[in-house]
Amino acid sequence: MIVRSPLVPSLALAAEIERSKIGYMSDRMTAIRSREGNPEGVEIRAFGQAVAFYSRTMPWPAFNTVKGLRNGDADALEDILAFYNERGRRPQFEIVPGLADTGLLRRLSELGCELSGYHTSLYADPSTRSIPAGSALGEPAGITVRELREEEIELYATIHCRGTGLPDDGIRPVAANNRVLFGRPGWKIFLASVHESPAAVGVLHVKDGIASCTFAATLPEYRNRGLQQLLLKRRLEEAAAQGCRLAVSQCAYASQSHRNMERVGMKIGYIRSSWTARN
Known part of the structure; x- marks a missing residue:
């Protein structure tokens, strides 16, 4: 060992x-x-x-x-x-x-x-699975997290645009620019749903033993339900399953994203x- x-x-x-x-x-x-x-x-x-x-x-x-x-x-x-x-x-x-x-x-x-x-x-060693006690990261009733399917790419793009404030006319180009990631080594997109209604997404890239939690977005009506914490946890689990030695992500300092990352056990590596x- x-x-x-x-x-x-x-x-x-x-x-x-x-x-x-x-x-x-x-x-x-x-x-x-x-x-x-x-x-x-x-x-x-x-x-x-x-x-x-x-x-x-x-x-x-x-x-x-x-x-x-x-x-x-x-x-x-x-x-x-x-x-x-x-x-x-x-x-x-x-x-x-x-x-x-x-x-x-x-x-x-x-x-x-x-x-x-x-x-x-921020960074974490996904193999340690050092999720802080009391962080309540089990999937609550009615909430599921799963890998997105290729035929759902426009759903991803809709959440991407509406979750970041982009207009709906951006949905088609966002879908096209992310469809090319399906089947490409190292890429996975995860979807969180609330009572079967798609609500949030998170993207993961893995290469050379390092997992990068990249883009994430939540529809405004589903915010403050812990969905991004669950998506981070799911990506860290995937990183551990693939044997990654390091997981990284980035965000604005002291933002909600920063708090979510700290809650799943990530720590500040540096502020650029x-x-x-x-x-």
Whole structure:
């Protein structure tokens, strides 16, 4: 029997958490790009140790972000900004504490970028199943969690859009961009229902022993029922079943998502900063 040492915050762990995010984002964007004709105009470009993601039709920061910047990448920043400027997009740079030095931050500022926010990354060892006592994570009467079926992808897209405040005309493109994940190694989508009424979703990506709890959403009328805690628990169980040594997720600090993650036993790995090019 192999006994692993408890996971504790470290620069090595931070780097592994970030690698998992680059991994699932690269795989997701590659899947979207593989649609016939690349209708979303997805591009993925490496600059030194960093990876830049871009989409012509999806202007949100999540799809136009730079991950993986490290000490020594300051010389690549002008090329990265030129890449986005040529495409009419303001990029977001994700900076992980301890992995980027003051020289890199100074150069970002000199090139017209500014601090624009913070985001929290959390982690857990799914094999320990260290769910806090009293967290009441058994499925309550009338609530079920199961894996989503491919023919239900428009249902997923509906919950995605309505749960995040996107208009219903986004349902078809969201469905198309997530349908490509079915049958793709490492991806699973889970659905939570209340008395058989679909209410919430959560996405999981597994690769190289690391599970990433990625997107999640709940319909407004079903919030505050513990559905996202149940979806997190289900994904951690799946990660444990697949032998993962690490599970990660991210959220806004002190948000409801943050509280849900702490309640299922996840801990803060780091709080990254975001830098955005000024207008």
